[in-house]
């Protein structure tokens with residue numbers, strides 16, 4: 139009997155759930171916004187359950203299916219309605235013109251149990267505005283210039299490391315993805331935390347070894363944060379859909395051991411600098427100076443930062459900066475290995491500029507390398523590491539059709555889809571760096587190319603990310619030649635479907651040959 143009752147209540151609950159979803163699925167019809175028919179319970183994104191396709195391509199597919207509707211369409215993310223932006227012009231409206239209606243990303247975070255989530259990326263509303271205003275001066279070209287030598291030092295170590303491996307007459311097979319992940323760990327570790335990680339030479343560095351997982355697989359702390367295993371992905375997914383309930387349950391985005399590690403690194407660094415009186419040209423110093431300001435005026439002006447805020451920002455600089463830049467460099471080298479003419483043009487550009495600058499890799503020289511900039515832009519167009527942009531309505535918003543979107547509705551700007559659309563970029567799957575030289579004179583920024591986002595919430599580290607990528611590429615092209623190994627199967631690159639970052643799956647092996655004397 140009780141079995142029957144359990145079965146009955148299960149069926150009734152399912153029925154109620156089904157009705158609840160069907161009610162939610164009226165949302166776009168009521169607002170007279172075009173939408174594809176949703177399926178219970180996955181809405182229009184059933185493929186997110188498949189481990190074979192990256193989220194950006196699910197959105198790309200919907201974009202192509204709905205594009206003819208004009209500026210926007212509605213989709214359902216399981217039970218939640220999400221506005222899908224379909225035109226670069228409407229992307230401009232959301233990101234810039236009507237930004238005040240779309241201030242937040244709507245990403246789940248829980249500061250109470252996870253202090254590192256109080257960072258610029260996750261933060262919302264006025265707290266985000268205040269923090270963004272405080273941190274913006276950290277990324278001026280003057281500050282970046284002061285940090286340039288730190289990046290060059292790490293670049294020299296990368297060169298020495300590779301030179302030691304490329305001594306013989308034949309080219310060496312190198313996993314450039316792993317190599318560049320280590321390089322970027324060292325650059326960002328040095329600039330954001332003021333720590334010599336030296337993971338290039340020492341894969342056992344604290345930053346690399348921090349995450350010892352069960353079953354004896356160890357992942358780097360960087361990977362640990364971004365490579366969401368399936369279970370964690372489900373947890374985050376649940377938290378995104380049911381933010382209030384997830385907060386009440388104390389669900390956290392960052393694992394506790396990762397969080398404890400970064401908090402202790404920042405605490406040790408601050409103590410060390412205070413005790414030794416050592417100052418460095420890095421983000422950590424700028425953050426510490428802001429903390430001192432807070433302490434000296436008793437926090438009355440609300441201009442400074444607390445210890446937790448420093449730790450959270452250093453953490454997000456590492457989290458947001460390390461894999462995005464490493465992925466960009468990896469994809470650029472992979473493209474160049476498969477396009478020797480463009481590779482040679484890149485090398486030529488580096489050599490010509492350096493000849494003008496007495497062979498010195500100065501900040502000014504790097505900024506003059508226009509073809510390198512074109513290579514990076516074209517790489518970011520084909521392989522944007524952040525491949526969809528997210529916003530949420532922070533107040534009711536009147537759509538161009540006159541209907542009002544309530545607060546709390548998600549918005550997706552499909553930047554990968556825009557960048558792969560032949561309307562915006564003819565021959566979209568060809569690697570053509572010069573298309574960016576031709577676009578340079580465009581007076582208005584074009585919202586079809588958005589690898590760093592746009593508007594007040596644009597990537598704050600854009601110039602830093604571009605600088606370290608330009609420098610890394612210039613140093614490598616100057617001394618090394620890259621070739622795709624014979625019969626290599628990884629072209630075009632296979633994308634890792636379960637990584638939040640849109641980047642290559644597995645190793646990226648290239649043949650590397652030193653072409654100058656050491």
Ligand code: HEM
Nearest residue numbers: 258259455458459462463524589590591592595597599603
């Ligand atoms: C090639 C490298 C990089 C790429 C492609 C990239 C891309 C992006 C994108 C697309 C966003 C979202 C923008 C939006 O929603 O409109 C973002 C936000 C952000 N990025 Fe980057 N990023 C890179 C490097 C960096 C670096 C090096 C740092 C720090 C040192 C950084 C820190 C951040 C932060 C803090 C945010 C949140 C900004 C806010 O909400 O105010 N990024 N990035």
